[in-house]
Amino acid sequence: MNWSEEAVNGSLPVPATPARLVGAEGEYTESRSRASWSRRTASWWLHSRRVPAVLKSRRLAVQALKDLLVACALSPFRFLGAVVRGLVVAGRWWRSWVRVADYRAAAEQAEKLADKFGDIRALALFRWKVTGAVVAVIITAGAVLDLLYGHWVLWIGGSVLAVGLAVLGRRKDGSPGRTAVLSGPRTLTWTMDPQVLVDAFRDAKLIGKDETLRLVERATRQGDGWAVTVDLPATRKAADVIKNREALASALAVDEVQLTVERVRGNGGHAGRVALWVADHDPYGTPPQRTPLLGVERWDAWRPVPFGRDARQRRVDLPLVWTSLLVGAIPRQGKTFAARLAAAGVILDPFVRLYVADFKSGKDWYAAGQVAHRFMSGDEPEHVLVLVDWLVELVAEVQGRYRRMQDLDDTVCPESKITPAMSRDPHLNMPVTAIFVDEVQVPLEDRTPLEVQGKRLTAGEYVGELLTWLARKGPAAGIVLVLATQRPDSKTIPSSLRAVMGSRFALRVMDWRDSNIVLGEQMNTRGYDSSRLLASHKGVGILRPDGQISAGGELLAITVRTYYMPNEDWRVICERGRALREAERTLSGHAAGQHSSPVLDYAAVARAIGTVAERADRVGLPEPLASVVEWLGVDLQPGGREFVPTAELVAELEVDPKAFGLQMGEVGCKPTRNRVVTPDGVRQVRGYLTADLRAAVVRLREGGAVDGEVIEDDR
Numbered sequence: 001m002n003w004s005e006e007a008v009n010g011s012l013p014v015p016a017t018p019a020r021l022v023g024a025e026g027e028y029t030e031s032r033s034r035a036s037w038s039r040r041t042a043s044w045w046l047h048s049r050r051v052p053a054v055l056k057s058r059r060l061a062v063q064a065l066k067d068l069l070v071a072c073a074l075s076p077f078r079f080l081g082a083v084v085r086g087l088v089v090a091g092r093w094w095r096s097w098v099r100v101a102d103y104r105a106a107a108e109q110a111e112k113l114a115d116k117f118g119d120i121r122a123l124a125l126f127r128w129k130v131t132g133a134v135v136a137v138i139i140t141a142g143a144v145l146d147l148l149y150g151h152w153v154l155w156i157g158g159s160v161l162a163v164g165l166a167v168l169g170r171r172k173d174g175s176p177g178r179t180a181v182l183s184g185p186r187t188l189t190w191t192m193d194p195q196v197l198v199d200a201f202r203d204a205k206l207i208g209k210d211e212t213l214r215l216v217e218r219a220t221r222q223g224d225g226w227a228v229t230v231d232l233p234a235t236r237k238a239a240d241v242i243k244n245r246e247a248l249a250s251a252l253a254v255d256e257v258q259l260t261v262e263r264v265r266g267n268g269g270h271a272g273r274v275a276l277w278v279a280d281h282d283p284y285g286t287p288p289q290r291t292p293l294l295g296v297e298r299w300d301a302w303r304p305v306p307f308g309r310d311a312r313q314r315r316v317d318l319p320l321v322w323t324s325l326l327v328g329a330i331p332r333q334g335k336t337f338a339a340r341l342a343a344a345g346v347i348l349d350p351f352v353r354l355y356v357a358d359f360k361s362g363k364d365w366y367a368a369g370q371v372a373h374r375f376m377s378g379d380e381p382e383h384v385l386v387l388v389d390w391l392v393e394l395v396a397e398v399q400g401r402y403r404r405m406q407d408l409d410d411t412v413c414p415e416s417k418i419t420p421a422m423s424r425d426p427h428l429n430m431p432v433t434a435i436f437v438d439e440v441q442v443p444l445e446d447r448t449p450l451e452v453q454g455k456r457l458t459a460g461e462y463v464g465e466l467l468t469w470l471a472r473k474g475p476a477a478g479i480v481l482v483l484a485t486q487r488p489d490s491k492t493i494p495s496s497l498r499a500v501m502g503s504r505f506a507l508r509v510m511d512w513r514d515s516n517i518v519l520g521e522q523m524n525t526r527g528y529d530s531s532r533l534l535a536s537h538k539g540v541g542i543l544r545p546d547g548q549i550s551a552g553g554e555l556l557a558i559t560v561r562t563y564y565m566p567n568e569d570w571r572v573i574c575e576r577g578r579a580l581r582e583a584e585r586t587l588s589g590h591a592a593g594q595h596s597s598p599v600l601d602y603a604a605v606a607r608a609i610g611t612v613a614e615r616a617d618r619v620g621l622p623e624p625l626a627s628v629v630e631w632l633g634v635d636l637q638p639g640g641r642e643f644v645p646t647a648e649l650v651a652e653l654e655v656d657p658k659a660f661g662l663q664m665g666e667v668g669c670k671p672t673r674n675r676v677v678t679p680d681g682v683r684q685v686r687g688y689l690t691a692d693l694r695a696a697v698v699r700l701r702e703g704g705a706v707d708g709e710v711i712e713d714d715r
């Protein structure tokens, strides 16, 4: 239909030639009712359970036709196979009958085989005679009928027998004689025969012996692999299949990198529906793809940034604004490359202000100096102090933004959150500000003593506090924090900081603990463990996004291979970013040659983050309470966590559980039982209420008597 300009622009749909339609009003009404009737029929057709799924989509119909052709082509071989299996089944049955196996077994069990031996022998002899007689009768009858009516009698007899044997040997649950020793589930025949897939699920112990799967869609070819969607039995959960992906890969005889298992969520899915995709070969064995950002002149930082491709070559875009990103891996796995991909998206938006702190101090980030508002490269304590100043400046900036947002009217600023329009308005001066810290473990571990507001603490501790505050409060004010670390261990990255990082990307790490530190607690038990990635797969990692990513919709996490952006491409992007900023007159700070130091109000910032005083007061607390308080950080504050499981404390602080319980008892902290939510449901665990911990700290600080109690076993 030819709609008028206004309709296209979003106002009410008005037909382009109203006069003609007024003249033919009856005709118009009739055509509308016909259209709505056909729409209703189409909708019924698509949603009816009576209409088979293959008739609802062209793709499925074509696939069904292909399946039919393949089935027809394979049917002679399948029939032959079934006849052979039937022969084996019949042969086995006859052998057990003629040997009187059941009677013999019963006698053996009753330890009366010697007594019954004579009877068994006589019965076996009789059954041999019956067999001989039946064979003789069949041969004689066959010969006579052949003489009387010709060869076709033998053909008919043979065909009936073959059909009988094929029925006996058909692949059905529990049929003896059908289990292949060398092939079966350990080949990709499941794409042709769903029963093999069922067997694989059974072998992997994902469904029981008597349970089966329901195919939602037959195996179809998608990309360089086969995709199939199945419904598990009602008692099983899709999350368990994801958790045990490796066992399923083993049952299907493929490497686990070739197997993708995803839950189907939302309207078309449920908690027991699983989408499987099996690649023909290692999906990461091919050369990496270059970032599509090379082909664009500019990018909008509010749009998710192209980050990589999953095993199925689906594009994975990463939202950056309103969140933050933590990248962790052992050296040389592609952390810097991953962080630079995120940076490339914001560099190509001339309205974004950039802070780049490169503690790797190599040439990887060098080109960013021409676009960054603040840039530094180095790993000395003086660089850490410069970072402290930047962070203090940013904390003050965020506070200023929140204050100014309060004064803006609701049309400009509907919530206490920056909007795309606000971020680009030069009068408001609230650009999206992205801060990249590579090798963040260097500043976090720095021991340079600092005195903030009369309290002593290390530069590393202060950096941790400032980053935590920024990751918590900054995103809504337009601060994007991207941290990359080579040492994702619990001592380096404070738990309070990890807890507030929205998106996580774990490339290969040493063990599941490190993987959990990047991706979040218990992620290994849910099937996401980046220590299992292959060393040769550079740039491949597990992404746990904050929100939806384009490839898999609402996925908890996804394995992604980042785009490859070598130094020459990175330089091109940075040069383009500079040209864009020059054109928009947004080049500032370091890139514009202004080497001004930030104007800082340490006192205001210390008051804002509020935890510096707390941290300094920890000095003098007895162990292990001091470590507990330090590890909990801002989580110990009122409004933070209410309860901390003992197991978590013991694991994070790497202490002996028994000694820990005793020492905590000595400083007056008694464990209690509380309900916590785990991936396996709600569980009652032992732990400490943070209110009790705070009370103990206050008591000890005031020098009050400790209500000591020795607790024998705190596990």
Ligand SMILES: Nc1ncnc2c1ncn2[C@@H]1O[C@H](COP(=O)(O)OP(=O)(O)OP(=O)(O)O)[C@@H](O)[C@H]1O
Pocket: 288, 329, 330, 331, 332, 333, 334, 335, 336, 337, 338, 360, 486, 538, 539, 540, 561, 562, 563, 564, 565
């Ligand atoms: N997506 C990718 N595809 C293929 N190779 C990649 C990819 N990403 C990174 N690499 C390769 O991995 C190597 C290491 O990358 P990178 O320098 O980012 O590692 P890193 O983890 O930051 O190392 P370090 O811890 O030493 O700083 C690079 O030289 C690059 O060739």
